[in-house]
Amino acid sequence: MNGSRTASLTVAWRFASLRVEGFPWIPALILGVIALLAVFADVVAPYNPEVGVLGDRFRPPAWQAGGSEAHLLGTDHVGRDVLSRLIFGARVSMVVGFTAVIVAGLLGTTLGILSGYLGGWVDQVIMRVTDTWLALPALTFAIFLAAVVGPSMWNIVIILAAVYWTRYARVIRGEVLSLRERDFVRLAIVAGCSKKTIMRRHILPNVLNSAIVLGTLMLGVVIVTEAALSFLGVGVPPPKPAWGLMLADGKKGLMAGYWWLTVLPGVCIMLMVLSANLLGDWLRVKLDPQLRQL
Amino acid sequence: MKRFIVKRLGYSLLSLLLLTLIIFLLVRLTGDPSVLLVEPGASKEDLVAIRAQLGLDRPLWVQYGQFMSSLLRGDFGHSFYYRTPVFELYLSRLPYSLALALAAMAFSLLVGIPSGILAAVYVNRWWDSAGKIFALLGLSLPSFWVGLVMILFFSVYLGWLPSSGSGTALHIVMPAFALGWYFAAAHMRLTRSSMLEVLGSEYVKLARLKGLPEKFVIAKHAFKNALIPVLTLAGINLVIMVNVAVVVETVFAWPGVGRLLFEGISFRDFPVVQATVLIGGTMIVIVNFFVDILYAVIDPRIRYER
Numbered sequence: 001m002n003g004s005r006t007a008s009l010t011v012a013w014r015f016a017s018l019r020v021e022g023f024p025w026i027p028a029l030i031l032g033v034i035a036l037l038a039v040f041a042d043v044v045a046p047y048n049p050e051v052g053v054l055g056d057r058f059r060p061p062a063w064q065a066g067g068s069e070a071h072l073l074g075t076d077h078v079g080r081d082v083l084s085r086l087i088f089g090a091r092v093s094m095v096v097g098f099t100a101v102i103v104a105g106l107l108g109t110t111l112g113i114l115s116g117y118l119g120g121w122v123d124q125v126i127m128r129v130t131d132t133w134l135a136l137p138a139l140t141f142a143i144f145l146a147a148v149v150g151p152s153m154w155n156i157v158i159i160l161a162a163v164y165w166t167r168y169a170r171v172i173r174g175e176v177l178s179l180r181e182r183d184f185v186r187l188a189i190v191a192g193c194s195k196k197t198i199m200r201r202h203i204l205p206n207v208l209n210s211a212i213v214l215g216t217l218m219l220g221v222v223i224v225t226e227a228a229l230s231f232l233g234v235g236v237p238p239p240k241p242a243w244g245l246m247l248a249d250g251k252k253g254l255m256a257g258y259w260w261l262t263v264l265p266g267v268c269i270m271l272m273v274l275s276a277n278l279l280g281d282w283l284r285v286k287l288d289p290q291l292r293q294l
Numbered sequence: 295m296k297r298f299i300v301k302r303l304g305y306s307l308l309s310l311l312l313l314t315l316i317i318f319l320l321v322r323l324t325g326d327p328s329v330l331l332v333e334p335g336a337s338k339e340d341l342v343a344i345r346a347q348l349g350l351d352r353p354l355w356v357q358y359g360q361f362m363s364s365l366l367r368g369d370f371g372h373s374f375y376y377r378t379p380v381f382e383l384y385l386s387r388l389p390y391s392l393a394l395a396l397a398a399m400a401f402s403l404l405v406g407i408p409s410g411i412l413a414a415v416y417v418n419r420w421w422d423s424a425g426k427i428f429a430l431l432g433l434s435l436p437s438f439w440v441g442l443v444m445i446l447f448f449s450v451y452l453g454w455l456p457s458s459g460s461g462t463a464l465h466i467v468m469p470a471f472a473l474g475w476y477f478a479a480a481h482m483r484l485t486r487s488s489m490l491e492v493l494g495s496e497y498v499k500l501a502r503l504k505g506l507p508e509k510f511v512i513a514k515h516a517f518k519n520a521l522i523p524v525l526t527l528a529g530i531n532l533v534i535m536v537n538v539a540v541v542v543e544t545v546f547a548w549p550g551v552g553r554l555l556f557e558g559i560s561f562r563d564f565p566v567v568q569a570t571v572l573i574g575g576t577m578i579v580i581v582n583f584f585v586d587i588l589y590a591v592i593d594p595r596i597r598y599e600r
Contacts, residue, residue, distance in 0.1 A: 131305070132312040135578045136571065137537035140555065144571040147559055148320055148330065224436045228541050231438055234559050247439065251545075254442065255457065257450050266439035273434045 024282050027275035034272055038091040045084035046072075049241040052079035058253055061260050074260045077252045082260060085241040086268055092242040093272060096153065097223045100160035101215045104222075107161060108168025109204075109211045115169065116176025117199050126169065133166045139228060146234035153236050156229060160222050168214055175207050209287040216280035220273035227269050243269050298590055306583040313575045317568060318361050322354065330564040333374045370572070371565035375557070380569040384551060388536075390460065391550035394543070395535035397466050398474035403528060405478040407521070410485025414493060414520075415512060425482060432479020438541040441472035445545070458547035469546040473539055477531050484527055489520040522592075526585065533581045537574040 037044055056079040060067040067074060073082040115126035133141075145159040179185060180203075188198050229235030230244030238245055243265040250261030321330060328345045336344065345351055364371075370380040413425035448468065449457035456465050492498060493516050501511045540552035547553070551570060558566030 128305075128308055128312060129316075132309045132316065132575075132579075135309060135313065135582065136575045137534065137578065139538055139540060140571050140574050143540065143555060143559060144317070144567055145320065147564060147567045220434060227436055228438060231541060232544060232556060232559060247442065251442070254445060255450060257446070259446055262439075262442045262446055266436070266443065269439065270435055273436075274430065277430065277434055 022282065024275075024278045027278040030271050030275040031279065034090045034268075034275075035094060037087050038094040041088045041091050045081075045087040047081035047084040049080060049085045049088040050239040052076070052081075054079050058256075058258055060258070073264060074258075076246070076249055076261055082246075082264060085246055086243070086264060088241040089243045089246060089265065089268065090272075092153065092236055092240065093223050093226065093269075096157055096160070096226045096236070096242075097219050097272075100157045100164070100222045100226075101218050103157065103161035104163075104165040104218065105168055105211050105215045108165035109172050109207065111165070112169040112172025113176055113199050113203055113207065116173040117180055117195070117203055123173075127173070130166045130169050133163075134170075136163075138163050139225060142225060142229055143232065143234055146229060151234050151237045153240065156226060156235050159229075160225060163225070164218060164222060167218060168211060171210055171214060172207050175210055176203055179203055179206055213280060213284045213287055216276060216283050219276040219280070223269065223273055223276070295590070299587060302583055302586050302590075306579050309579045310576060313579065314362060314365060314572065315358070317572055317575075318358055321568070322357070331371075365572070370569035373558075373563055373566050375561040375563045375566075380565050383554065383566065384569060384573060387549060387551045387554045390548060391536045391539060391543075391552065394466060394469055394473060394539060394548060394550055395532050397470035398477065398535055399528060399532050401470050401474035402477035402481050402531075403524075405474075406481025407485050407524065410482040410524075411489055411512070411517065411520075413482070413486040414489030417490060422486075425486065429479040429483050432476055432482075435475070436541075437472050437476055438545050440475050441468065441542055441545040444468045444472060458545075460549055465546075465548075469539075469542050469548050472545070473535060473542045477535065480531070481524060481528065485520065485524050488523050489516060492516045492520045526588065530581055530585060533577050537577065 052075065056071070056075050057077060059071050059075040059079075061074045061082075062069055062072045064074075071081050071083070073086065075081055076085070111126050111130075115123045142159050142163050145162060146155070149155050149159065185198060185202055188202050193202075226235055226242070227244030227247070230242045231248045233248065235244055236242035238249075246265040247262060250258070250265065253261045328341050328350055331350075332341055332344045350357065368381050370384075372378065373380050373383055376383055409421075409425050409428065412421040414422075416422055444455075445457045445468065448455045455468055456462070457468075459465055493512075498511060498516055501515045502508070506515075536551060538552075539548075539550060540555050542548070543550045543552035544556045551574075554566060555570040557563065558570065
């Protein structure tokens with residue numbers, strides 16, 4: 001318990017001491033707006049995202065000929081309101097993205113610390129598994145897992161975490177290897193701290209920065225992978241509104257030139273991923289000088 | 295050097311062994327494997343019979359032995375949908391994947407290398423900023439969305455390019471662009487950093503001190519050496535392209551390995567999905583092995599590491 005409190009205090013202190021200079025305001029704002037929309041989707045969205053009116057199929061956005069104020073961003077192939085689906089889609093992307101990144105981070109960081117600090121056969125086993133895992137093409141592996149466990153929103157979270165934990169394990173292990181040789185760790189050993197205590201109270205707080213930076217950068221990767229899985233039909237199952245799923249549905253109107261069904265969900269994915277990447281880049285420079293080269 | 299190769303070879307073989315073990319166990323530990331391995335729509339009695347036939351009632355290690363012995367004979371099982379050996383199916387699709395990967399690679403290098411060099415030569419100036427934006431966009435835009443928007447623009451509105459399928463040279467343009475897009479950004483970033491490193495080196499300084507014109511220094515002295523890591527990465531990426539093209543191939547109905555994987559998911563054709571993952575992973579393990587050896591040949595220090 002003590003360890004995690006030290007850890008969370010360290011994080012809070014580091015964030016408080018960040019200088020605002022160079023802060024990527026626009027990306028942060030975009031992510032903030034998407035997060036708010038996701039939280040208040042029930043209030044903000046004008047229609048039920050999963051129910052359409054078949055008589056209102058393929059209505060263009062309001063500003064185009066044939067569009068109306070009733071559906072600002074038009075409707076899809078079964079007459080569902082695109083704006084409402086985009087807003088609820090933000091919820092899916094946010095929930096899947098953040099939980100997957102956090103679960104993968106917890107798993108990868110724990111294994112990375114164990115591997116780096118304990119060394120020996122533990123290190124050998126974890127690193128060989130990590131190497132093999134990295135040899136599997138991420139998307140193909142995720143598709144395989146989805147085929148094995150079946151599609152559902154929470155299965156996607158588990159799949160993404162299972163695919164991406166290795167990225168954390170690699171980086172964190174490298175950091176622990178150098179931390180292990182530092183004086184404060186040696187002194188802790190001399191003072192008679194147990195291995196468990198050292199890993200929790202001395203190593204963990206020092207690798208948290210890297211884990212947070214990696215997590216922010218992974219957010220974009222995870223969201224794109226989720227969209228790809230949903231697009232292929234092994235991600236979030238319909239009729240739930242996920243952006244990747246909307247793109248798959250949008251293909252039905254693509255050749256007829258119903259551009260809004262293809263362009264709009266993609267713009268949402270792009271905005272979210274770009275923002276996460278820009279924020280991650282900034283955090284990397286601020287929090288972790290060692291990672292600047294990445 | 296011999297010891298290094300033997301050690302790396304051992305690691306690679308271990309990786310391949312773990313790869314098969316992971317795939318094997320995931321199928322069996324996450325549920326009833328007969329649901330996946332037996333054709334959809336089989337009756338209860340059929341299931342029991344086939345379970346016995348496939349040996350699913352035997353201990354795990356016996357099953358793994360069987361699994362491995364058939365893999366080593368190139369037997370990846372039969373496709374439920376096509377009713378042919380999966381391996382033959384895979385081989386029949388591979389040429390399409392390779393053609394697409396080569397075209398995408400050509401595009402990514404043609405864009406990535408010149409823009410990377412410009413960014414390095416004019417570091418922190420206009421070209422560099424433009425390059426940074428390009429790299430950011432390249433790494434952030436999902437390839438399948440780029441593909442869809444291209445279809446909308448070039449096929450639907452302009453009617454210049456065919457929206458899907460294969461056959462003529464025109465068919466490969468859009469898939470190659472969509473697939474190569476991300477890699478162009480990656481190659482640009484590496485070219486830039488590699489170029490910057492070389493431009494700061496002693497021999498480039500010497501070449502400048504000799505009074506060679508800057509153009510000559512960049513073209514003759516810096517460019518050649520900066521290209522080595524880029525071409526190595528390109529070699530690895532070619533293999534990766536074959537394996538990540540699933541979404542792009544699906545968007546454009548390109549009949550490659552990725553499309554095969556997608557059909558495998560859609561038709562619940564599990565042997566196809568399993569084989570695609572296994573073969574893809576094996577390819578990458580093999581490429582990583584050769585890259586490790588290549589690096590050790592170029593840089594002897596690596597051989598003595600650990």
